[in-house]
Amino acid sequence: MSSLLSITGLNKSFGGIKATDDVNLDVLEGELHAIIGPNGAGKTTLISQLSGALPPDTGSIMFNGQDITRAPAYGRAKLGITRSFQITSLVKDMSVLDNIALAVQAKQGHSFRFLKPARSIAPLRDEALTHLDAVGLADRADAPTVNLSHGEHRLMEIAIALASDAPLMMLDEPMAGLGPDESARMVTFLKTLKGKRTIVLIEHDMDAVFALADRISVLVYGHIIATGTPAEIRSNSAVRQAYLGEED
Numbered sequence: 001m002s003s004l005l006s007i008t009g010l011n012k013s014f015g016g017i018k019a020t021d022d023v024n025l026d027v028l029e030g031e032l033h034a035i036i037g038p039n040g041a042g043k044t045t046l047i048s049q050l051s052g053a054l055p056p057d058t059g060s061i062m063f064n065g066q067d068i069t070r071a072p073a074y075g076r077a078k079l080g081i082t083r084s085f086q087i088t089s090l091v092k093d094m095s096v097l098d099n100i101a102l103a104v105q106a107k108q109g110h111s112f113r114f115l116k117p118a119r120s121i122a123p124l125r126d127e128a129l130t131h132l133d134a135v136g137l138a139d140r141a142d143a144p145t146v147n148l149s150h151g152e153h154r155l156m157e158i159a160i161a162l163a164s165d166a167p168l169m170m171l172d173e174p175m176a177g178l179g180p181d182e183s184a185r186m187v188t189f190l191k192t193l194k195g196k197r198t199i200v201l202i203e204h205d206m207d208a209v210f211a212l213a214d215r216i217s218v219l220v221y222g223h224i225i226a227t228g229t230p231a232e233i234r235s236n237s238a239v240r241q242a243y244l245g246e247e248d
Contacts, residue, residue: 001028001029001030001031002028002029003026003027003028003029003062004027004028004029004030004063004064004167004168004198005025005026005027005050005061005062005063005168005198005200006025006026006027006061006062006063007023007024007025007026007050007059007060007061007062008024008059008060008062009022009023009024009058009059009060010022010023010024010046010049010056010058010059010060010061011023011056011057011058011059012042012045012049012054012056012057012222013057018042018221018222019042019045019046019222020042020045020046020049020056020222020223021042021221021222021223022059022223023046023059023219023222023223023224024224025217025224025227027168027198027200028198028214028215029167029198030195030196030197030198031198031199031214031215032190032193032194032198032199032201032212032213032214033198033199033200033201033213033214033215033216033217034200034201034202034203034209034212034213034215034216034217035047035200035201035202035216035217035218035219036202036203036204036206036209036216036217036218036219037218037219037220038220040221041219041220041221041222042219042221042222043202043219044172044202045222046219047083047170047172047200047202049061050081050083050170050200051073051076051081051083051170052068052071052072052073052074052075052076052081053073055070056069063076063079063080063081063168064079064080064167066079068081077164077166080165080166080167080168081166081168081170082161082164082166082168082169082170083169083170083172084157084158084160084161084169084170084171084172084174089157089160090145090153090156090157090160091145092144092145092146093144093145093146094144094145095141095142095143095144095145096132096137096140096141096142096143096144096145096148096156097125097128097129097132097141097142099145099156099160100128100131100132100156100159100160100163101121101124101125101128103128103159103160103163103164104124104127104128104131104163105121105124106164107163107164107165127163128141128159128163129141131159131160131162131163132159134159134162134192135155135156135158135159135162135189136155136185136189137152137155137156137159140152149182150177150178150182151178151179151181151182151183151185151186154174154178154182154186155185155186155189157174158171158174158189166197167197167198168197168198168199168200169193169197169198169199169200170199170200170202171190171199171200171201171202171203172202173202173203173204174186174190174201174203175203175204175205175208176204183205183208186208187208187211187212190212191211191212194212194214201213209230210230210234213230214229215227215228215229216228216229216230216233218233218236218239218242220242225238225239225242226238226239
């Protein structure tokens, strides 16, 4: 399996604090790769560098064989990288279907100056409904977005990511704020994406991480201390001591 995303020697400092410290990481095509670490480990800084929101001080980022280290966020989106959940992109006073139809419209490059709404254009509406059906929200298509639960908003964000048709999805804490039932629903859905999309998952919910990940990288003080399968990470003494809070 080849690498879709390859990170070499990535560094980012803020004053005397190294937010990312010589990060080296390969994300294989088709895998779900989780990045975990305690608060302040540098996860948000790392994903911001991968998405183009924050330039690295040194190092390189390769995506699908192309150097994107200095590419802007919009350029990375065009190449096929989408990031969800850091800042919601939902328009709360629009319907669920309208939100997803707008995402489909954006992906297809249509002008936003249409006099009629995207949902009234059959191809856009049909594709939007397909994505809503995939995340289990087809029956909520006509509901005002503001009326949906927090967990349903998270699923809408994934539908928007699916609408972008990006080969690499970066999901930034999709379980944040979800109750047990909503978390279980999210895990069940993300399992259906495994092997269909390459996913980088930033997540604090360890039950979800170990249920979903093909491989896990552990970030501590900006540095990756281990990468491996869930079983390998569970048995790694350095990980247990540095992050999982266990002693040998």
